[in-house]
Amino acid sequence: MITLSNVSKTYHLTGPRGRLPFAARRRDTSARTIEALKNVDLHVPAGSIHGVIGLSGAGKSTLIRCVNLLERPSSGSVVVDGQEMTTLSNSQLNQARHRIGMIFQHFNLLTTRNVFANVALPLELMGMKRAAIRERVLPLLELTGLTDKARQYPAQLSGGQKQRVAIARALASEPRVLLCDEATSALDPQTTGSILTLLRDINQKLGLTILLITHEMEVVKSICHRVSLISDGELVEEAEVGDFFTAPRTRLGREFLNDFLQLEPPKALIERLEDAPGEHTHPVVRLAFSGDTVSTPLISRLARECGVDVSILQAKVESIQERTLGLMIAELLGPPEQTRRAIDYLEDHDLHVEVLGHVQRDD
Numbered sequence: 228m229i230t231l232s233n234v235s236k237t238y239h240l241t242g243p244r245g246r247l248p249f250a251a252r253r254r255d256t257s258a259r260t261i262e263a264l265k266n267v268d269l270h271v272p273a274g275s276i277h278g279v280i281g282l283s284g285a286g287k288s289t290l291i292r293c294v295n296l297l298e299r300p301s302s303g304s305v306v307v308d309g310q311e312m313t314t315l316s317n318s319q320l321n322q323a324r325h326r327i328g329m330i331f332q333h334f335n336l337l338t339t340r341n342v343f344a345n346v347a348l349p350l351e352l353m354g355m356k357r358a359a360i361r362e363r364v365l366p367l368l369e370l371t372g373l374t375d376k377a378r379q380y381p382a383q384l385s386g387g388q389k390q391r392v393a394i395a396r397a398l399a400s401e402p403r404v405l406l407c408d409e410a411t412s413a414l415d416p417q418t419t420g421s422i423l424t425l426l427r428d429i430n431q432k433l434g435l436t437i438l439l440i441t442h443e444m445e446v447v448k449s450i451c452h453r454v455s456l457i458s459d460g461e462l463v464e465e466a467e468v469g470d471f472f473t474a475p476r477t478r479l480g481r482e483f484l485n486d487f488l489q490l491e492p493p494k495a496l497i498e499r500l501e502d503a504p505g506e507h508t509h510p511v512v513r514l515a516f517s518g519d520t521v522s523t524p525l526i527s528r529l530a531r532e533c534g535v536d537v538s539i540l541q542a543k544v545e546s547i548q549e550r551t552l553g554l555m556i557a558e559l560l561g562p563p564e565q566t567r568r569a570i571d572y573l574e575d576h577d578l579h580v581e582v583l584g585h586v587q588r589d590d
C-alpha cells in the first residue's frame with residue numbers, strides 16, 4: 228500500500244550564510260545542509276499497522292510527511308495505493324491526498340468550528356452536498372465515540388476527545404491510508420490507550436493501512452504489526468513487533484527496549500562486566516523466550532542437564548499483543564565448558580540468548 232524506494236531528503240538552510248556572496252556560499256555548502264533522510268526503503272502492506280520509532284531529530288516527521296508529499300523528497304520514489312506521488316501535478320496531488328488521512332500530535336482542529344463542522348470540513352472542500360455530508364459525518368462521530376459532542380467546540384473538549392475529532396476528520400474522505408504523526412504524544416497514558424484502541428478498531432473494521440511515527444515503545448507494543456527503527460535519517464532495523472521485543476538487532480534497538488522494559492543488570496554488576504571471557508569468569512546473559520518456552524521449566528533442566536547454576540537477577544513477563552514474552556537477566560554459574568553448553572542448550576530450545584558480558588567468579 229505504501230512503498231518508499233531510495234527516498235532521501237536534504238534541507239538546505241538559509242540563514243546568515245544565505246546572505247554571503249554566492250562564491251562563499253558554494254565553498255561552504257555542506258555546513259548548511261541537513262540530510263534528514265538517507266536512501267530510505269520502506270514497504271507497508273495493505274491493512275497493516277507499521278510503526279517508525281526513533282529519537283528526537285532522527286527524521287521521523289520528515290519521513291511521514293514525505294508519504295503525502297507535505298515534504299517533497301529530494302530523490303527517490305513514493306508509491307501510495309499504486310500511485311507514484313512524486314510526479315503528480317498539484318491538482319492530482321490534492322486528489323491523491325483524499326486517500327491519505329493524517330493526524331497530528333496537536334490535533335490541528337479549527338477552534339471556531341464545532342465538532343461536526345470540523346469533521347465535515349474536508350467534505351465541504353470537496354464540494355459535497357449538505358445531506359451527503361451529514362450522512363458521512365454522523366457514522367464517523369459514532370465510530371469515534373463523539374455523537375454527544377457534535378455541537379461542542381474544541382476548547383470544550385479533552386485532549387483525547389480532540390484527537391478523536393481529528394481521527395474522524397481524517398477518515399471523512401474515506402482514505403485507504405492513515406498517517407499518524409506522534410498522535411498520542413500529547414496525551415496521558417490512559418487516554419493514549421483509548422486512542423490506540425480506536426486506531427486498532429479502525430484498522431480492523433475499515434481495513435485501513437496505518438503508518439505511524441512515535442518515540443514511545445508503548446505505542447509500538449500495543450498496536451503495530453511491524454516496526455522500523457530510524458536513526459540519523461536511516462532505517463537501521465525493521466522487524467515484526469514480537470521479534471523486535473524478543474531480539475532487537477541493533478544497539479539502538481536494544482537501548483529502546485531496555486529503557487522500556489527497565490531490564491538491566493544491577494549497576495554494581497554492570498561496572499564489573501568484561502567483554503571477553505577469562506579463565507575465572509562466568510557469563511551474564513539476557514534471555515528472551517516466547518510461546519511454549521515461557522511455560523517450560525528450562526532453568527531447572529539447565530541445572531540438571533548442563534550442571535550449571537542459574538542466578539536470576541531480573542525477570543519479567545510481557546504481553547506483546549497476542550504473544551507472551553519472558554525476559555530474564557541471569558548469571559550462569561559453572562565451569563566455562565559447562566556454561567558454554569548451557570547457552571547452546573538454551574538456544575537449541577528457541578530462547579534468544581544475548582551474552583551481556585562476563586564477571587569474575589567469587590569462588
Ligand SMILES: Nc1ncnc2c1ncn2[C@@H]1O[C@H](COP(=O)(O)OP(=O)(O)OP(=O)(O)O)[C@@H](O)[C@H]1O
Pocket residue numbers: 238239240261262263281282283284285286287288289290442
Ligand atoms: N524544514 C526544515 N528545515 C531544515 N531542517 C529541518 C526541517 N525539518 C526538519 N529538519 C531537520 O531534519 C532532521 C530531522 O527532523 P525531523 O523533524 O524529521 O525529526 P524527528 O525524528 O521527527 O524529530 P522529533 O521527534 O524531535 O520531532 C533534524 O535535524 C531537523 O532539524
